[in-house]
Amino acid sequence: MTEIESTKKAPAQPLPAPESATATKRPSSTARLVGVDLARAVAVFGMFAVHVGPFNPFPTSGDGAGTWFVWLASGRASALFATLAGFSMVLIAGRLEPKTGLAGRQAKARIVIRAAILLVVGTALAMTDFGGGVIINYYAVYFLLALPLLRLRARTLATIAVALAVIAPQVAYCLRALLSESIVNTIDSYDPIARLSGVGVLDFLLTGFYPAITWMTFVVTGMALGRLDLSSSAVRRRLAMVGPALIAFGYGLSWLALRWTGGAKEIAAGMPGMEDFDVLKDLGAMQDPGMAEGGFDLPVGSGLWGPDAWGLLAAEPHSGSTFDVVGCLGVAITVILCLTVAVDRLPVLRRLAAPVIAVGTMSLTLYVSHILVILALPGEAVTPPQSASFELLLCFVVGATLFAAIWSRFFHRGPLEYLLNTTTKLANRVR
Numbered sequence: 160m161t162e163i164e165s166t167k168k169a170p171a172q173p174l175p176a177p178e179s180a181t182a183t184k185r186p187s188s189t190a191r192l193v194g195v196d197l198a199r200a201v202a203v204f205g206m207f208a209v210h211v212g213p214f215n216p217f218p219t220s221g222d223g224a225g226t227w228f229v230w231l232a233s234g235r236a237s238a239l240f241a242t243l244a245g246f247s248m249v250l251i252a253g254r255l256e257p258k259t260g261l262a263g264r265q266a267k268a269r270i271v272i273r274a275a276i277l278l279v280v281g282t283a284l285a286m287t288d289f290g291g292g293v294i295i296n297y298y299a300v301y302f303l304l305a306l307p308l309l310r311l312r313a314r315t316l317a318t319i320a321v322a323l324a325v326i327a328p329q330v331a332y333c334l335r336a337l338l339s340e341s342i343v344n345t346i347d348s349y350d351p352i353a354r355l356s357g358v359g360v361l362d363f364l365l366t367g368f369y370p371a372i373t374w375m376t377f378v379v380t381g382m383a384l385g386r387l388d389l390s391s392s393a394v395r396r397r398l399a400m401v402g403p404a405l406i407a408f409g410y411g412l413s414w415l416a417l418r419w420t421g422g423a424k425e426i427a428a429g430m431p432g433m434e435d436f437d438v439l440k441d442l443g444a445m446q447d448p449g450m451a452e453g454g455f456d457l458p459v460g461s462g463l464w465g466p467d468a469w470g471l472l473a474a475e476p477h478s479g480s481t482f483d484v485v486g487c488l489g490v491a492i493t494v495i496l497c498l499t500v501a502v503d504r505l506p507v508l509r510r511l512a513a514p515v516i517a518v519g520t521m522s523l524t525l526y527v528s529h530i531l532v533i534l535a536l537p538g539e540a541v542t543p544p545q546s547a548s549f550e551l552l553l554c555f556v557v558g559a560t561l562f563a564a565i566w567s568r569f570f571h572r573g574p575l576e577y578l579l580n581t582t583t584k585l586a587n588r589v590r
Contacts, residue, residue: 192250193509194389194499196519199243201494203522204556205236207529210292212552226549234476237294237369238377238487239494240522244298245381246495248305254385257310261590267306268586273579274299278352280527280575285356287534291368293358295526300363300371301378308382316383323376324488328481331372332471334365373479380488389499402493409486413474416482420472514564521566521573525559 212229252258252266281296308316346353346361353359364371387394474482502509509516518525532555566573572580 193516194502195243195246195495196516197498197502197512198239198495199519199522200515200517201498201519202236202239202243203518203525203559205232205239206526207555207559208232208552209236210529210533211548211555213549229552234483235487235490238374238484239491240294241298241301241369241374241377242381242384242488242491242495244301245305245378245383246385247381248302248309248378249382249385252309255388259310263310265586265589267309268589269583270302270306270309272583272586274302276579276582277302282352282356282358284527284530285358287530289530289534290356291358291362293530294369295523296356296358297363297367297369297371297374301375304371304375305378305382308379311382311386313383313386316379316386320376320379320383320488323373323379324481324484327373327376328471328479328484331365331370331479332468334372338366368477370479373484376484377488377491380491384492384495389496390503395496395500398492398496402489402496405485405489405492407489409482409484409489410474413472413480413482413486416472417469514560517563517567518559521563521576523579524573524575525563527575529555529559 208229209232212232213226214229214233248270249257251269252263257263258266277295278299281293281299284293285291285296308319311319343361343366347359348354350359350361353361358367362368362370384398387398389395470478471480472482473480474486476483502512563573570577
């Protein structure tokens, strides 16, 4: 689910000279990128948690830490991945100063080549039982859609991200409301990717698990972050205010809106047998009667579920509402900022967390590998949420960390990261 090549291997552009004549030592750009790798590792572990951890959509004080971690990671880990994907794009295209001329054309070619590889790998994984839950084929579409934005400044990118967060979920709701099953089937019948894997262009753009119409907000935000000087105290202070504010706005206002409007009761009333479920009424979440068998549903959905106008007020994972998008953005910004600052100010953390940082440098390899391992497990060991366990999650986390730590001692990149790096060298032929 990741993008996918370590930021450690793509050095930042040189920082501009300080405005003052005073020679003030700034944290190194390498340290900032190591912080991003650490954030990517957190996203990897979050995806592990969602796929193999103990799942409970309504955790209580009696649940263990593993259950709470899975709940926190649900929806937010993949949003963090998408945000980091946008960050990685500007590393290729030029961080503080966008590349132009020949260098700019070659950077775009590298991104297109990466998109093609991710589409192939993601489609292959989508042909398995994981189906639409695979995100890297969606990444291919995100990269292509973001190409026209590569030369924009941070402020412009942030403005676009705000507009997308506010407008796109409502547009997505209206468009999905117009789609009938026959229209979807007709479109998919002409889509070779959909016929091959069941996940095609319509899914990528509108009806899938991570549709570009709403998820491009995360990518564009990541691009804006990549264009900022993260060593600047002023930038850090602003982000330290923006991140928590978005979290409070997204989740807090959703909670209040569902209570003030009666939306929580309407959502619960729309689910047969759920009318007396207090948690549903209080939180406005939506649970399918088949939850005992592992089913879980949402009021709007990123595209997988039928549109429900009340769901536009919900902030549940993958609901695709403005509140959900804004809340997830706040989490992503806060995680990236906190880990970047921690690595800068605590050199000992960088040494102690080296094995975990190594996970972030080969996130594509570990994402693909964890899906293959899950598919290889006997029976339905991890597919229904109630079958997963904290012990299994711990095995995935420890196994990935050990592999990354050992591999990184001998190689500069992960196996699939080597594939990306080698293949994208074809872009050097662009003139």
